[in-house]
Amino acid sequence: MKIIIAGSGAMGSRFGLMLHRSGNDVILVDGWKEHIDKINNDGLQANLNGEEVVEKIPAYHQDDLADVDFSADLVILFTKAMQLETMLKSLQPCLAEETKVLCLLNGIGHEDIIKNYVKFENIFIGNTMWTAGMDGPGRVTLFGSGSLDLQNLGAGKEEAAKEITKVLSEAELHANFSEDILASIYRKACVNGTMNGLCTMLNSNMTEFGGTTYADDIVEAIVTEFVTVAKAQNIELDQPAILAQIKKCYDPETIGLHHPSMYQDLIINNRLTEIDYINGAIVRKGKEFGISTPYCAFLTQLIHVKEEILGAK
Known part of the structure; x- marks a missing residue:
């Protein structure tokens, strides 16, 4: 071929x-x-x-x-x-x-x-x-x-x-x-939509973030927005399973000590991020379906602010 x-x-x-x-x-x-x-x-x-x-x-x-x-x-x-x-x-x-x-x-x-x-x-x-x-x-x-x-x-x-x-x-x-590829894509996007933006904003790896008092509440709020927008498109997601999958990312014996790709792009390489196509996409689709997505909207804005402060290109 x-x-x-x-x-x-x-x-x-x-x-x-x-x-x-x-x-x-x-x-x-x-x-x-x-x-x-x-x-x-x-x-x-x-x-x-x-x-x-x-x-x-x-x-x-x-x-x-x-x-x-x-x-x-x-x-x-x-x-x-x-x-x-x-x-x-x-x-x-x-x-x-x-x-x-x-x-x-x-x-x-x-x-x-x-x-x-x-x-x-x-x-x-x-x-x-x-x-x-x-x-x-x-x-x-x-x-x-x-x-x-x-x-x-x-x-x-x-x-x-x-x-x-x-x-x-x-x-x-x-x-x-x-x-059912759209469900698979949304499941992966839930991981990226939490670990990428949050670790980038907080200058942390996944183990460090996952060990904080507020990690579970923040992740659940973001994932809820992904799940709600997916459901509006007839894409059914198992939210407890997705939350469990994200928590596995905190394990320092597997990938927890890893900095997600968005962190590498912005913090290490000073490159613009893909936030508009992860959390930002949920914001756009939320508006289309009349669904409020305040956590994704705020995280998208924060990443763009950090891009501007760092002069990312």
């Missing part, structure tokens, strides 16, 4: 490398010139579960696709949420009539943007539990195992979704066809 990885940072590089190694025709696309140049000059370098590997995978800057002769069967989106529309505009020369687009971004509601550039029946959405780390231009660390769930949005496109699932699974990415 001819596959474009659109957004070839840590996670995109993982998927690109594994799909390439399983025999697919893969190209990497990204907006980070130094990263693209390093891959083209030296190959994509990875520490893959302790093994040093180098794979020669063609890489292109997203602004240079007009001259690229590559009509994709599948595009996998891994950009930051705020970069999605710019990437979709850049990809137009590589999108054929029947190109499938799989969105694996964090957050909620990305299909509302994608459908402006891709036929709705060709849009697929998913939720991945793989991890990856970026060590520098052209180099990533890929440890552990993971999985992903995906589903078609268009009616009658189940077989196409299952074909994508097959290709991903043959690359040992452990893909599963889901009949």
Whole structure:
């Protein structure tokens, strides 16, 4: 299969490398010139579960696709949420009539943007539990195992979704066809909508936050807003199970000492965050359905204030 990885940072590089190694025709696309140049000059370098590997995978800057002769069967989106529309505009020369687009971004509601550039029946959405780390231009660390769930949005496109699932699974990415992907995405968004914003505002890891007197009350209030908005869209979530899942994040023996990705973006790398596509998305959908979301609204505002104070870009 001819596959474009659109957004070839840590996670995109993982998927690109594994799909390439399983025999697919893969190209990497990204907006980070130094990263693209390093891959083209030296190959994509990875520490893959302790093994040093180098794979020669063609890489292109997203602004240079007009001259690229590559009509994709599948595009996998891994950009930051705020970069999605710019990437979709850049990809137009590589999108054929029947190109499938799989969105694996964090957050909620990305299909509302994608459908402006891709036929709705060709849009697929998913939720991945793989991890990856970026060590520098052209180099990533890929440890552990993971999985992903995906589903078609268009009616009658189940077989196409299952074909994508097959290709991903043959690359040992452990893909599963889901009949309730929106619930999976909302469950993950509940974790991101609490741990990411709160740890970023409080300059804490998850264990430190979870050990405070007020953690449970704050998390429950935020999750209640997610669950209520989901229900308005006929998405049923098990709130006690989600709260239990979030509490597992506090464990220092597992991931509790980890700083969430939003903290890494803003506090460590001084980058703008994806808060508008996590808590901010709940605020927008809450307004659409007449649901009050004060906790998500306040946390979204606080993160934007911190972005401005820190001069994030």
